[in-house]
Amino acid sequence: MPGIEDLYREIILDHYRTPRNRGELPPPAVYSEGNNPLCGDDIRIYLDVADGVVRDVKFSGQGCSISQSSTSMMTVAIKGKTVAEVQAFVRRFKHMMTLADNDEPVDEAINLGDIEALQGVVKFPVRIKCATLGWNTLLEALAEAIK
Amino acid sequence: MVGANTAFDAAVIRRDFPVLAQQIDGKPLVYLDSANTSQKPNIVIDTMAKFMRESYAPINRSAYTLAANATELYESARNSVAKFINANNSREIVFTKNATEALNLIAFSWGRANLQRGDVVLLTHMEHHANIVPWQMLQQERGIELRWVPLTSDFQLDLSSLPTLLIGAKVFSFTSMSNVLGTINPVEKLCSAAHTAGAIAIVDACQSVPHSPTDVQAWGADFAMFSSHKMCGPSGLGVLWGREALLEAMPPFLGGGNMISEVRLDGFKCAELPAKFEAGTPAIAEVVGLGAALEFLNGVGMANIRQHEIAMSSYVLEMLTGRFGDDITIHGPRNPELRGATFSFAFRGIHPHDLSQVLDQSNVCVRAGHHCAKPLMKIIGANATARASFYLYNTTADADALADALDSASDIF
Missing domain, CATH: 3.90.1150.10 (Aspartate Aminotransferase, domain 1)
Incomplete structure (x- = not known):
């Protein structure tokens, strides 16, 4: 059995205890809602995209330490990035989570920074869905924003 | 202890x-997850292995000895189930894929035949999705009305509003024990209230049958269902019990082999109970395994x-x-x-x-x-x-x- 310390790294617990960018954004920011039917978690991602750049991002909802910290770290990382950069970033993350879509190229050079700490989740396959919940919801919000 | x-x-x-x-x-x-599914004792594992090693064959449709013996084992398990819950007879016992399928069977077979737009089905706030969603599907299809018995602050059903909620109801379907709260409901009382109001009583008995003596006749229920896998038996198998007269009057649910007595190009005739509700090859070894599980539980x-x-x-x-x-x-x-x-x-x-x-x-x-x-x-x-x-x-x-x-x-x- 893999050690629990691989899962609950300090940076993850830090973002869980003190989530960044928690809250909501008023329209014209868009939002998308994601659910994890396994654990009943739900997450909302609010996204303010202007001129092809993510100006602001916030999230709300309830979830376990993995989904909350993953989403918190994600919001820190994507703020200020262009839509294309965010999409590439998400692909890089999903690749780390072993969920890459083979048809889409992954830029291995992209540095995930603190988010690398979530690599340990791969050893607990049941929890991969927790780690990716916010990211999949982000993709939906992004699609909505550039529609 | x-x-x-x-x-x-x-x-x-x-x-x-x-x-x-x-x-x-x-x-x-x-x-500590037996409300989800229970573990299996040796007698169930060994009985199923022995059956598959020595006696496995189709049931109800072949003349050779192996098949006749398999049929006998399958039907003997049905008799054990009937005795276990004190059903009136084994024609009242229908094997399904799981208890969820049994609830769907009632909603769609009995429900389509008996419920019209505006008819009331009463449920409770402590139901499992399996006793909610089939009725919501029927609501979308038929425009029936769903009502809900609320909870008290100490996690019991709030029965003070029951007579009012039951006015005009045709069905009262409820759990005998909450899979979340652990609350055991007063099944006899609820069945009796349903009948007084002219409704049928359906008991989702998944959480109580594995854990306490069950007497469906003493309950006064009309239908009840439970799953094999929560009571030391194999998964892939549920049990529907229904009063014979009700099952007799119901249209079939799934169509196919085993559930017919006659098929022509211009139509079909249903088989007798319980085959009428057991379309296709059933979970043969699993039913035999459930028989062993009941023997084990009766022994304890x-x-x-x-x-x-x-x-x-x-x-x-x-x-x-x-x-x-x-x-x-x-x-x-x-x-x-x-x-x-x-x-x-x-x-x-x-x-x-x-x-x-x-x-x-x-x-x-x-x-x-x-x-x-x-x-x-x-x-x-x-x-x-x-x-x-x-x-x-x-x-x-x-x-x-x-x-x-x-x-x-x-x-x-």
Whole structure:
């Protein structure tokens, strides 16, 4: 059995205890809602995209330490990035989570920074869905924003 | 440990369950997820293996001895089920894929034949999705009205509004025991109230049949269903019981082989009960396995199992609140006589999914999530809970292991 310390790294617990960018954004920011039917978690991602750049991002909802910290770290990382950069970033993350879509190229050079700490989740396959919940919801919000 | 009249000993009983004998990383397995699905005793595993090695054959359709013997074993299990719940006869016992399918069968076979736009189906706030969604599907199809019996603050059904809610109702479908709260409902009283109002009574008995003596005739119910896998039997098999006259009057549910007596190009005639509701090749070895599970449970004694679980409930409630005080919130009745040994809880603000992950490090298996009862979760104000459920093979040592593991969860969060 893999050690629990691989899962609950300090940076993850830090973002869980003190989530960044928690809250909501008023329209014209868009939002998308994601659910994890396994654990009943739900997450909302609010996204303010202007001129092809993510100006602001916030999230709300309830979830376990993995989904909350993953989403918190994600919001820190994507703020200020262009839509294309965010999409590439998400692909890089999903690749780390072993969920890459083979048809889409992954830029291995992209540095995930603190988010690398979530690599340990791969050893607990049941929890991969927790780690990716916010990211999949982000993709939906992004699609909505550039529609 | 308990046992009013026999030497019931969970520590001895658990030796019959090979899964529970294993050690993982040098520690014993603490299985507290039997409300989800139960472990299997040797007699079930061995009976199924023997059946598949020596006696496996199609049932009901071949003349050779092997098939005739397989049919006899299959039907003998049906007789055991009928006796186990005190059905009037074995024609009232229908084998389904699971209890969920049994509820769908009632909603769509009985429901389509008997419910029109505006007809009322009464459910409760403590139902499993399996006793909600089929009715909602029928609501979309037929425009029936769904009503709900609410809960009291001590996690019982609030029966004060029952007569009003039942006015004009054609169906009252409810659980005999909540899979989240552990609450045991007064089934006889609810059936009687349904009949007084002119409604039929459907009992989702999944959580009570494995844990206490069942007498569907004493209940006065019209239909009841439960699953094999929660009562030491194999998965892939559910049981529907219905009063013969009702089953007789119902149209078939699934069409195909075995459920017909005649098929022509211009139509078909249904087979007699219970084949009428058993289309296609059934779960033959599983039914034989369920027969063995019933033999096992009868050997232990259902009344003894109930007594053991009352004692376990007393111990668990006292021990957890004694050790953790206000740090643990148990969503369910405090009186062991009014509940089964299924405990949904919140602990020190730790998300249930994180909690179950940490408990797993100590081989303590609990369920985390919404327990397929999302409306109820919303009502009790929880997105998710952790749930520890005990059965005949669980001992106070298992409960202590749960508490020790909870302590270690606090260290991380």
